[in-house]
Amino acid sequence: IGRHALDEEVLTLVDRITATRSPGRPMRHPRTGAPADFLFTHHGKRLSQNAVRSELNRAAETAGLGHVTQHQLRHTYATALINAGVSLQALMALLGHVSSQMSLRYAHLFDSTVRTEYERALNLAKSHIGPMPTGRTQLPITDITDGGWKDAPAIKSRLAGGYCLRAPAQGSCPYANICEHCPSFHTDATHLGVLAAQRVDAHDLAEDAEKRGWIDEAERHRTLVSRLDALIAQSETA
Template sequence: MRGASHDQNGQLAFLRYAHEHLEDLVCGNGWETEFPRDVWVLRRLGMEGTGARLRFDRIAQPWLREPAKRFVHWRLSIGRSVNQAVVDILALNRFSGFLADPRVAAGGLAAVDRKVLERYLADLATDPRSTLTRSRDVSSLNAFFNAVRRHGWDDTLPASATYYPEDFPRPDKRLPRALAEQVMAQVEQPANLDRWHNPESRLLTLVLMRCGLRVGDACNLAFDCIVRDADGAAYLRYLNRKMKREALVPIDEEVEGEITAQQRRVLERWPDGSRWLFPAPRMNPDGTRPLTTHSYRGQLAVWLERCEVRDEHGRPVHLTPHQWRHTFGTRLINRDVPQEVVRVLLDHSSGEMTAHYARLHDTTVRRHWERARNVNIKGESVTVDPAGPLAEATWAKQRLCRATQALPNGYCGLPVQKTCPHANACLTCPMFITTPEFLPQHREQRQQLLQIVSAAAARGQARVVEMNRQVLGNLEQIITTLEADPEQPEATADAS
């Protein structure tokens, strides 16, 4: 069935399932039978929910293959993930290929000294793979060398065979890959969500978008995954497999209701129950296997094509489930949710990762600030040079003013160390600055001032009329200047 579409690849599912179980009966289970083999089938080792095979047959040197198997066995035994084991083996495979090069021709671990490792670093530097992937290779090899020495698997390994912190390739710090709101508006449409051909994948998509889970954690949700607090509010309980700990995230009534409906569907198909909220729909007659991320990704690609989701240029959108996690975090930051709260909701181990979302928000706000037209009480534009020597300091002051001295219709440009002498008369204050985003408030205040001036004139209150006419004059200048901004056509339209 190679090359078949996702909707067609289940025709031989039961035969594959039966073949696997017959194979297991013939080959046996457990480490005693699996360790001597050069290809490990993880389900025979009691690791549920994975069909992964760990291949050591691609390590050409027998003297490297044996300690490599002991290393991976040890890593799995202490609770490292299958994904980590795969990364370790890939790193050892590449290192094996390097050692087999005639220019290196290492005949044993005794030949793997610091000089050889430096040559391998130079070889990695020309590798077209990403910096992060190359850094993982170095990390896995270093862990391997340390384990060989610590456990005495080969006493000939030189003490100099190690990598130092400065040897690791430094990946660039990337901003979150949040999806554009135009794309999110399409994938969140109820009509498009209803285009899923099965309710399980529709629910899984809702969980990813609204809860910010990693796709692997979402696919492995337990059947009983809803817990409640003392107030009766519902939370989704899941295992953060990256951090190896349980975590909670609040859910809305719609997601809670959909989960309850999914639990009923699972019990209807598997009356004896399943430990998973999303059991694999195929090759799973007893309900013991969870849905795989590979299966969901395939369904996702078909669904996006079915919904004809397009980007701002009209091109078909290809997204990954993890981008919904980035979007979840970015939306929270953009709504001014405290960074520590976002960290807890995403279950980050530290604030460093969450800070990426805050940096994205800060970058976005600053870009709009630099492009916006800032106007003082005389209707004069206050220019900001983004490349000027005071740009960074000016933006820091603006952020502080927005946080501590925000007004209902603008911002105070006075340094916070000074005391304002104008006492709530901001529209007569030379330090007052405003932007087009406050046009609705300015227009509303103008209308109120006109009514006050008219009423005061009718009562003969000349002083009140004089005071408010000064404010009204400044307000008229501000509105006129802001409405004339060519980059804000919607403001002019609102005024008509």
């Protein structure tokens, strides 16, 4: 965790440790190779993992907590932050994660946290994107769907209750299928027919986009297919 993740109380404690410990010499960092002044040392060497575990267990026993691991402290820290409303991107930076899936393991979110974060992000996205196109003059594609909307030379999205067509110059809608991917989205067996039909069309749209050389579009549709597969499986076992 970097210095930007330390609050004033922790910084005060670090300053106390630095002021009272015996002076040491810079040692080579195991990852970067650059000389580094480590906070905790023992006889001029870096603390080993076993030494850290031993000291943590000693402190936990003194506090009456029983056995505690470093990962438990990290898990508690991450879960408390995300339940307090920290964004997933900020959590990834704090924990040094390279994949959102790693951080999502800590995302035991309260409903209020999800709603607040969703509305904040959505409002910010709208401010960056600007007003969504309205009116036929901005979307002149009503006359190219005679062969079927899935074959139209447009950016297409299959929605649960219909479909969306956008001119290629507009790119894909930033709000397309946002609900299906939201962790607050729930469905059940009564919607299996709708989900199955949406999956069929999303699969066809992925193939259509790939034929047109729209690689990002094809991946977007395949991601939706994977998400629908999971939703269908959940509905069938519910």
